[in-house]
Amino acid sequence: MIKITILALDNVLASSVMGTMDTFGQTGVTWNFIVGHDEVSYFDINIVTQDGKPVKTRHQAAIYPNGSIQDIESTDLIMISSFSDYKTIETSGKAIEWLREQNKKGTTIAGICAGAYILAETGLLNGKTATTHWGFANDFRKRYPQINLQSEKIITDEGNLLCSGGCNSYIDLSIYLIERYCGQSIALESSKAMLHDIGRNSQKPYTVFQFAKDHADSKIKLIQIWFEENYNQRIDIGVLAKNFGLSRRVLERRFNAATGNTPLLYLQRLRVEIAKNLLEKTSKTFSEIAFFVGYEDTSFFRKIFKKHTKLLPKEYKTKFFRAIEVLPGH
Template sequence: MKHISILIPEGETSLSNIEAAHKMFNKVNEALDRMRKPPMFKIQLVGLSSEAKVSNGLFTIKPDLTLKDNFKTDLIIIPAVHGDPNVVIARNSDFLPWIIKQYKSGAEVCSLCIGAFLLASTGLLKGRSCTTHWLMADDFRKMFPDVNLMPYKIITDEGGVYTSGGAYSSLNLLLYLVEKFSGRDMAITSSKIFEIDIERNSQSLFIIFRGQKDHEDDVIKKAQEFIEHNYPEKITVDSLASMLALSRRHLERRFKKATSNTVVEYMQRVRIEAAKMSLETIRENVNEVMYNVGYTDTKAFRMIFKKITGLSPIEYRNKYSKNAAA
């Protein structure tokens, strides 16, 4: 039987993460019981103390075990904890050596949503791929530059360490683990019970691009603002460099360092974000939207739009347009 430890961190912990993980694996046991088979999982809540205050004291959870108990686990699940990541990590620092010890003894480790900050603090993500909520991607990169962050991913799986994207995409990782441990048929059954799209694998569709300006390079901020105000026009990297009195190479290096995007990628994301807003609210056809955001090549526009959002412009409009819904 596989032992699963769902951590109960101190702070504004995601109760939905805790409940979903507990329920998902228990439902597998219930399904096995109906088939007159033995349970596959023993699921227990693990805290720093025998009584954990979560959500700023609004709720109290009584863990089954604490770190003082002498036990070995097979899978550790770290739920999201909201708030300043540095404060969250400091309040829960006692979990970190325990997670490392269990991992070295053969346990696997899984973080849900921004639980990735706690997981990364153990050092187990160093040099590995990871995802988290796209809203926290810039903060994560700054705190953990040695981790290969992939914020468009729903799931990463590398070396017995798993991470999930933002919010309810954690359900997809839990379903993925059910499939890994219990098989495809059980995963499909679980996906139907919990009504989860088993094939969803990207956060791209949900990302709202607001520009990455949480940096101190004022020259690059000026470049960003110019792009954001003039994106329908033809902007080249050379003309932008000339306007800022920088060499092209120097501009590209500083821009990438400050924003994590190349200049061209940034222009594409600004234009596609404008196109998304138009497709959601305006009755213009796709070609008119394309021209209005600065593209003249239909094939290129559709290719870039799908690369960033995961959908074609028409599919996006059909899914999100107020007029289409009406």
């Protein structure tokens, strides 16, 4: 029996606790029931909090634990829950120290979504890779510059330190760990029983590019706005720089410092975001969309689109487009 401890924190996202428990707990149960085999228990699962008292979600629903972190004498795996408020980082001091102690014992520790912040606070991820929800990436990098954040990934694995991105990635991470502990066959059975697509490895199809304007460079903000209003024009960066009273070299340096992207990459991402929106909400062909956002060469833009989404335009449309049904008389 593999011992699993799920750490529930203040402002907990309930699914990252209860869903994780259910994913591990159904292993050897749901599939076996479906195919007429006897149930097999693979995991001994406990939910703990820092002090053994219930923790509440943002909507005041309570998660009742089996005990406190101090009640755990030994465990093979700790799953750190996700949470909905950065204040949780400040109130999790006891848990952070406990995680350091557990790491010294050789315990595997995994952070779900925002749970990666708690793992980062231990210092154990310094110099290592991590992931978290793509929407938190900029904040995470500012807080923990010594960690190699790979926010495009759904799972990062540093042996006994793992992270996953997005709250629902608790399923991906749990199935990944089921495969580690129980083998590929059991993991496949679990994923089929849960109707889960095993092997998802990228957040890119779900990521929305963040057009960072939380910087103090007013001229770069004006250029960003100019891009957003003129994205479908043929743009010469050298001419653009001159029009804003800068050299090309200075523009590129200041733009990258302010936004984290070169001007050309920023423009590419802007055009891809507009294309994604049109694929999601209209019946336009990709050739029409490519021309609309400023590309005459559809094949070239298709390559750019796949680079930033990990999907071909047709695959993206299949995944995200929903035709709006209009009822008769409306």
